[in-house]
Amino acid sequence: MKYSIALLKGDGIGPEIVDSAVEVLKKVGAKYGHEFEFTPYLIGGCAIDATGEPLPEETVKGCLASDSVLLGAVGGPKWDNLPGGKRPEKALLGIRSALGLFTNLRPAKLYPALKNASPLRADIVAGGFELMIVRELTGGIYFGERGRREGKYGPEAFDTEAYSRMEIERIGRVAFETAMKRNRKLVSIDKANVLETSRLWREIMHEMSKEYSEVEYSDMLVDNAAMQLVRNPGQFDVIVTSNMFGDILSDEASQITGSIGMLASASLGSTKRGMYEPIHGSAPDIAGQNKANPIATVLSAAMMLRYSFDLKEEADCIEKAVDAVLEKGFRTADLLGTSGGNALSCTEMTEKILENI
Structure with a gap:
């Protein structure tokens, strides 16, 4: 099967974590015989810088033409002084409304390997x-x-x-x-x-x-x-x-659950097209430093496979890979509060997940 996915990387750590999820989707696609076509669009602060608007019309049209949408994060101190209607966060309300996404599903799971982090x-x-x-x-x-x-x-x-x-x-x-x-x-x-x-x-x-x-x-x-x-x-x-x-x-x-960096979400409407995103913010303090936890975005991609594409086995595969990585003791910096050891970078954690798919 072939699926078109609109990528809204956004601001801060958004590009890093979305890139991680894309790599995971490519690996799953290769394993199960699916083709995912990714098209990036601007949203949030980066869209303001480029077009003067937090949600360009091109982004809305691109998302409507896609099979589903993967979102990173928007916002940051650079745009905090803009008026309400021009702030990056306004784009989130706008894209949800434009896509008719009236439901947000947010699972909260305490992984056995992370009990001590709660x-x-x-x-x-x-x-x-x-x-x-x-x-x-x-x-x-x-x-x-x-x-x-x-x-x-x-x-x-x-x-x-x-x-x-x-x-x-x-x-x-x-x-x-x-x-x-x-x-x-x-x-x-x-x-x-x-x-x-x-x-x-x-x-x-x-x-x-x-x-x-x-x-x-x-x-x-x-x-x-x-x-x-x-x-x-x-x-x-x-x-x-x-x-x-x-x-x-x-x-x-x-x-x-131990870290906001672990939680995925799905925004759904009356069609199969949904928008999937981690629930954490843009974390501008660590943006571009390869420190972000990609797991929430990777799990959001798994939700996309499950809810928009009806690919249950493929979604299970991603979720089991995350479970395996955590059980083996691998941690990003946000998860090290109680487990000790060396923190994996965003790309290193992504590689560990890929190894377990």
């Missing part, structure tokens, strides 16, 4: 955990009406949280279907004791739970969920929540 107590992570956060991606406060106005105490800023029935139902269906393919346990996280949007969210989720009687469904307030993730992460299987809550909780979940 900041949680040994007794809490003894049984390990592997959960999936299903985050609504194109609605809520990040896309609502915003601005500045004269308020009760003088000039004020406002951002509006809004959700429609359609938006809640479509993310809810993804969550219930995901739970059906896993351990059939779903927790919906909201703030229904305060927010009207959360009350509607909870009403609709309860309605949908009747369609999925095989799924053990429950609600949890977001502040309690933040505590429960560090108290007992093993209690969770699938979590579904809104855009902002999902943004925050998925980063918390990534940190308790």
